[in-house]
Structures are given as C-alpha cells and as structure tokens.
Amino acid sequence: MTDPLRVLILDDDFRVGELHRGIVDEQPGFRALEPVRTIAEARDGLHASRPDLLLADVYLPDGDGIALVRETAVDAILISAADDGPTVRRALRSGAVGYLRKPFDRRGLTGLLERYARYRNLLAGDRPVPQEDVDRALAILHGSGEPVTVSRSATEQLVLAALGDGEASAAEVGERVGISRATAQRHLAALAARTVVEVRLRYGATGRPEHRYAART
Structure with a gap:
C-alpha cells in the first residue's frame, strides 16, 4: 500500500494546529504529523520526519513562516x-504552492489538499514532462479553469459518456472508448482540471493508489 502524503503543521495556537490536523487526517491520501508551534520545532520536524508538505502560519513567536518556507525544499x-x-506576494515568491487566509471554510483546505495531491501525482517520477502536463498541473494546483492548451473535443465527449453514472479507471475508460490508456488518462486529467469529473483514490494492497474517475453531477 502506498504511504499517504505526510503533512507537518506549524501554528503557534495549539487549538488551531489540532483543528488543521483533524482536517488533514480526514482527507484521503494524507496523514498529519504531530503539529509544532515554533520555527525551531518546525526545523527539527522537517529534518527528522521529512514530510511531503508543510502547512505554516506566517507570524510565529520565534520567526517568520515565509522565511522558513524559503529555506526548505519541502512543498x-x-x-x-x-x-x-505584499505579504501574499512575498509568500508566493518564497516558493509556497498555496496561500490560504484565516478564517476559512473547511472546504477551503480540503479543496487545496485535493488539488495538491493531483498536482503532485501529475508531476511524479523522473519522466520528461510535456508542456501540456505542466499547464495542466498549474491549472489544477491553482484551481483555475481550463488551461489555454486544452479544449473540449469529440474524444472527451466519448470519455464522459463512457463514465456514465459510475466511476472507472483510465484503463477501463480507454477500453470502452477504444483508445489507449494514456490517451484516456490525458483526457480525464483535462476534464478533472476543469472540475467536469471528480478524481477518487482507491488504495490497494501494493503499488500506487488507483485513480478512479466519476462525472460530477
């Protein structure tokens, strides 16, 4: 079974940290580590646990969360x-993949985590990444609509029809439509980036989680 993405939470208010921890742990494919409350604790946690993602406040008792993000190689x-x-621009210049304002609705964080997981999966591995995948990954991450390089096509309409009212993998859709798995995957990812279809993760006994797709109603 593929390990979930591990998340380190940094917030000086322990109640807020625990709230964020609960949201992360409820999100499929994620696991929250023990929250930390200072820059010093965060540095120790980053070194010891090697998390996949850091959720950090900006203003902390012993330093600046944006400066910490700039110095670390973790998303x-x-x-x-x-x-x-100016603070938001400074945060984005630091390399942060997202910025969420407090207070926020729970769906604000869960939606951002879901997009991050899809973004990370699209850019996983050491394979060469075509420009269309770069465009799609950025569109997914930032929750924007259709990337300029992607358009609705007859094949996409067939892919949507193949999904019907249920869910299916890219391989199953490809078989139904009569196209390769890779082609089905490209069209499904484009539809997911436009929120036309929903991506669900199914964890099996071994290997990476299987991506299942369902048309949004």
Missing part, C-alpha cells in the same frame, strides 16, 4: 490571517 502552503498584497 508548503501558508495559512495566515495576513491579507495584504
């Missing part, structure tokens, strides 16, 4: 009450 999402443009 990070900044969660803060700071709503001024």
Whole structure:
C-alpha cells in the first residue's frame, strides 16, 4: 500500500494546529504529523520526519513562516490571517504552492489538499514532462479553469459518456472508448482540471493508489 502524503503543521495556537490536523487526517491520501508551534520545532520536524508538505502560519513567536518556507525544499502552503498584497506576494515568491487566509471554510483546505495531491501525482517520477502536463498541473494546483492548451473535443465527449453514472479507471475508460490508456488518462486529467469529473483514490494492497474517475453531477 502506498504511504499517504505526510503533512507537518506549524501554528503557534495549539487549538488551531489540532483543528488543521483533524482536517488533514480526514482527507484521503494524507496523514498529519504531530503539529509544532515554533520555527525551531518546525526545523527539527522537517529534518527528522521529512514530510511531503508543510502547512505554516506566517507570524510565529520565534520567526517568520515565509522565511522558513524559503529555506526548505519541502512543498508548503501558508495559512495566515495576513491579507495584504505584499505579504501574499512575498509568500508566493518564497516558493509556497498555496496561500490560504484565516478564517476559512473547511472546504477551503480540503479543496487545496485535493488539488495538491493531483498536482503532485501529475508531476511524479523522473519522466520528461510535456508542456501540456505542466499547464495542466498549474491549472489544477491553482484551481483555475481550463488551461489555454486544452479544449473540449469529440474524444472527451466519448470519455464522459463512457463514465456514465459510475466511476472507472483510465484503463477501463480507454477500453470502452477504444483508445489507449494514456490517451484516456490525458483526457480525464483535462476534464478533472476543469472540475467536469471528480478524481477518487482507491488504495490497494501494493503499488500506487488507483485513480478512479466519476462525472460530477
């Protein structure tokens, strides 16, 4: 079974940290580590646990969360009450893959985590990444609509029809439509980026989680 993505949460308010921990643990494919409350604790946790993702506040008792993100090689999402443009721009310049303002609806974080998982899966491995996958990954991560390089096609309509009211893998869709698994995967990813279809992860006994697709109603 593929290990879930491990998330380190950094917030000086332990109640907020535990709240975020609960949201992360409820999200399929993710597991929250013990939350930390200071930059120093976060550095220790990053070194010892090697998390896949850091959720960090900006203003902390012993330093600046944005500066921490800049110095680490771990993907990070900044969660803060700071709503001024310079702080947000500084956060994005630091390399953060997302910025979420407090207070936020639970769906704000779960949606961002879901998009991050899809973004990470699309860019997984050491294979060469075509430009269309780069465009799609960025569109997924930032929750934007249709990437400029992707358009609705007759094949996509067939792919949607093949899904029907149930769910299926890319291989199953390809077999139904009469196209290769790779082609079906490309069309399904494009539809998912536009939120036309929903991506679900199914964990088996071994290997990577299987991606299942279902048309949104």
